[in-house]
Amino acid sequence: MSVRILHLLLCAMALLGCTAGARADTYPGKPIRIIVPLAAGGPTDVLARTIAQHLTEKWGQPVVVENRPGANTNIGTAAVAKSPADGYTLLLTVNNLTINPSLYQDIPFDSLKDFAPVSLFATSPLVLVVNPGVPARSVQELIALAKAQPGKLHFGSPGNGSPPHLAGEMFNTLAGVKMAHVPYSTITSAVTDLMGGQIEVMFPGSPIALPQAKAGKLRALATTGAKRTAAAPELPTVAEAGLPNFEVSLWYGLLAPANTPAAIVRKLHAEVARIVALPAVIQQWAVLGAEPVSTTPEEFAAYLKQDIAKWQKVVRDSGAKMD
Incomplete structure (x- = not known):
C-alpha cells in the first residue's frame, strides 16, 4: 500500500469519526418516538409518558409516545427492531421481551441481537x-x-x-x-x-x-419481588413465605435499535438516570407500585440475557403454551 493511499484511508477514517461524533453531539435534532407495545392507559404507558415529558422539557424536542399493541407486544417491538439505528425511534417495554422467545416459535426479531439496551428504569412486584x-x-x-x-x-x-x-x-x-x-x-x-x-x-x-x-x-x-414492597411492607415475599427460589418482578426498560451509536445510547441513559432520581417521579411512580432503578446499558443487557434464561426454564418446566 502506497503512502498516499494510506494517508487517504486515515483521513477518511478520521472524517467518519468526526461525523459520528457530531451526530451524537447534536442529538436530538428532531422529534423522537417512544413506541410502547401495549395499549394506552396502563402503568407502562404512564411511565413512558413521564419519561417523554421530561426528555421534551430537557432537550426542547418533542418526544412522543406511540402505542402499538398486539401479538403480546410483538408488533410494536418488531417495529422498533426494523427502525433506523439513529436514536429517533425507541422501545419502552416490559417482561414480554424476555418471555416471548420461549413461547413463540417464530417472532420477527431477536430480543438480544436486534436492540441496544439503554436502561432498566423501574421494577414492580406482583x-x-x-x-x-x-x-x-x-x-x-x-x-x-x-x-x-x-x-x-x-x-x-x-x-x-x-x-x-x-x-x-x-x-x-x-x-x-x-x-x-x-x-x-x-x-x-x-x-x-x-x-x-x-x-x-x-x-x-x-x-x-x-x-x-x-x-x-x-x-x-x-x-413476588426479591424484597418487600414499600407499598405494603407488612406482606412477606413469596420467597420469605416458603418458596425460596420464587421471584417475579415486572420490569420496565428503554431500548434502541441495534447499532445505535454508543454516544447516543449513553446520552439517553444519562437522561433516564436523571429522570428516575427526581423526587416528583419517585413519588408519582410509587402510586403505581413502581420502584425507580437505574442500570448501565451493559447491566441491562446482562439482565435481559438472564431473564430470557429464567423464563425458558419456567416455560419448559411448566409446559406453558400460547394456545
Missing part, C-alpha cells in the same frame, strides 16, 4: 391474592390447600404468556401443585371474576391488587 372465601391466609396454607385439592383451584391471568400467567406456572412448579390456569382478555375481567369467586387465585400487579385487598374484596398473601 401480588399473590386469593378470593376471601378461600380458606388460606398464608402461602403455606395455599400450598397445602392446592395439594389437598389437585386441579380444583384456578388462577387467572390477563392472557397466555403474561407475567401473571407465568408467575402462576412458576408457583405450580416450585410448590409441587397444580392450579388450573384461566386466561382472560384483560386484567380487569380476571380480577372481577376473582372477586366474584369464579376463580380463586391471581398474581396481579400491586396497583390493582392492593386497593382491593385493603377494601376486603381480596386477600393478599405475599408479594
Whole structure:
C-alpha cells in the first residue's frame, strides 16, 4: 500500500469519526418516538409518558409516545427492531421481551441481537391474592390447600404468556401443585371474576391488587419481588413465605435499535438516570407500585440475557403454551 493511499484511508477514517461524533453531539435534532407495545392507559404507558415529558422539557424536542399493541407486544417491538439505528425511534417495554422467545416459535426479531439496551428504569412486584372465601391466609396454607385439592383451584391471568400467567406456572412448579390456569382478555375481567369467586387465585400487579385487598374484596398473601414492597411492607415475599427460589418482578426498560451509536445510547441513559432520581417521579411512580432503578446499558443487557434464561426454564418446566 502506497503512502498516499494510506494517508487517504486515515483521513477518511478520521472524517467518519468526526461525523459520528457530531451526530451524537447534536442529538436530538428532531422529534423522537417512544413506541410502547401495549395499549394506552396502563402503568407502562404512564411511565413512558413521564419519561417523554421530561426528555421534551430537557432537550426542547418533542418526544412522543406511540402505542402499538398486539401479538403480546410483538408488533410494536418488531417495529422498533426494523427502525433506523439513529436514536429517533425507541422501545419502552416490559417482561414480554424476555418471555416471548420461549413461547413463540417464530417472532420477527431477536430480543438480544436486534436492540441496544439503554436502561432498566423501574421494577414492580406482583401480588399473590386469593378470593376471601378461600380458606388460606398464608402461602403455606395455599400450598397445602392446592395439594389437598389437585386441579380444583384456578388462577387467572390477563392472557397466555403474561407475567401473571407465568408467575402462576412458576408457583405450580416450585410448590409441587397444580392450579388450573384461566386466561382472560384483560386484567380487569380476571380480577372481577376473582372477586366474584369464579376463580380463586391471581398474581396481579400491586396497583390493582392492593386497593382491593385493603377494601376486603381480596386477600393478599405475599408479594413476588426479591424484597418487600414499600407499598405494603407488612406482606412477606413469596420467597420469605416458603418458596425460596420464587421471584417475579415486572420490569420496565428503554431500548434502541441495534447499532445505535454508543454516544447516543449513553446520552439517553444519562437522561433516564436523571429522570428516575427526581423526587416528583419517585413519588408519582410509587402510586403505581413502581420502584425507580437505574442500570448501565451493559447491566441491562446482562439482565435481559438472564431473564430470557429464567423464563425458558419456567416455560419448559411448566409446559406453558400460547394456545
